[in-house]
Amino acid sequence: MSDTPETPPGLDLARLRERLDADLPGTVTGPLHARLFEGGRSNLTYLLEDGTSRWVLRRPPLGHVLATAHDMAREYTVLAALHPTRVPVPRPLLLVEDTEVIGAPFYLMEHVDGTPHRDAAALAALGTERVHALGLHLVDTLVDLHAVDPDEVGLAAFGRPEGFLERQLRRWGKQLDASRSREVAGIDDLHEQLARTLPDSPAPALVHGDYRLDNVLVGDDDRIRAVLDWEMSTLGDPLTDVGLLVMYTELARRFDGALPGAALAPGFPTTAELVGRYAAGSGRDVSALGWYVGFASFKLAVVLEGIHYRFTQGRTVGAGFDRVGELVPLFVSFGLTSLKER
Incomplete structure (x- = not known):
């Protein structure tokens, strides 16, 4: 397989x-080209083009991951359920679980025009009033997501809300154990403290699992056009x-340059x-x-430690993994x- 811009790693364009x-007969009308989106640290995302139309393809990473992670069918299912609701998501087009096509399951969705804001200078160019309104709109969209009735959109069996936090802690603890390659000071203490101080959960809802500004696409009118990256979504x-949104906001401010x-x-x-x-709201x-916020910090520490482990094994694609x-x-x-x- 040629490692060219037309055939990036992880795809077989001919198949x-x-x-x-x-x-999807008649959908692709010209020569198919693809490029890997930069910035992904987990599932791989590609832009597909045929000279007339554009689509987005998602597949798992190239290296080994836990069996429960990177489930393409789950992402596709939640997009299909949410597309008719107030929550803006790309329209899903095709799910292929046959690994013989490109070497892994994948799904195809529509391409949505918009900006994933990661850079403070670029966002600041909008002006303080627009930036403030966009931040509040980000929260309002999350409120809309949590207001979706899972039963009404066919997601009643999408997760097991009972005991959600306890299971999440066990799951991320196991994922940490599977990714251990070095000592990380305080990480086990954080896990233990979280387990000792579990709060009582409110009524369950559909949760995104990685909700932040650079996981949404914003249009020229400052409205959110699509919420992306649903790989960690569930009922819970x-x-x-x-907590995750607060963690990202606070860490960006406290450690300038460490996060988007x-x-x-x-x-x-x-x-x-x-x-x-x-x-x-x-x-x-x-x-x-x-x-x-403490739980979000632990979860992301484990995610990053897993990515660091894959980097040491030479199983990552793209720039920036060394840091x-x-x-x-x-x-x-x-x-x-x-x-x-x-």
Whole structure:
């Protein structure tokens, strides 16, 4: 397989074209080209073009991962369920679980025009009022997601909300054990403290699992056009999404350059504004949010440690993986601090 811009790693364009012509006849009308989107640290995302139309393809990473991770069918299912709702998502087009086509399961969805804001300077160019409004709109979209009735959209069996937080802690603890290649100070202490101080969850909802500004596409009118990256979505405690959003916002501000820094743009809402907006829109009690921020920090520390492990094995694609390992202690330290501030 040629490692050219037309055939990036992880795709076989000839076999892919055959499958698309069979399952979606007439959709692709010209020579098929593909490129890998930069910035992905987990599932791989490609832009497909035929000179007239554009699509997006998602597949698991090239290296070994846990059997429960990177489930293409789950992503496809949640997109299909949410597309008719108020939550903006790309329209899913095709799910292929046959690994003989490109070497892994994959799905195809429509391409949505929009900007994933990662850079503070680029976001700041919008001006403080627009930046502030976009930050609040980000929260409002999360409120809309958590207001979706899973039964009404066919997702009643999408997860097991009972005991969700306890299972999540066990799962991420196991994932940490599967990715251990070095000592990380404080990470086991963080896991143990989280287990000792489990809060009572509110009524369950559909949770995204990685909700943040650079996982949404924003149109020229500053409206969110699509929420992306649903690989961690499930039914569970909605405050896990809020804790994650707070963690990303706070860490971007405390460790400039360590994380996508859009939250550094002048006008972006403060953490208090983000949390207050969510509480007002959802009606949920957010008094235990410190625990959820600590949990988000642990989860992302484990994710990054797994990516660091794959990097040491030579099983990553793209730039920037050499510095991922440096971020893990920052997440651990912030998680421990968040638990103390409960």
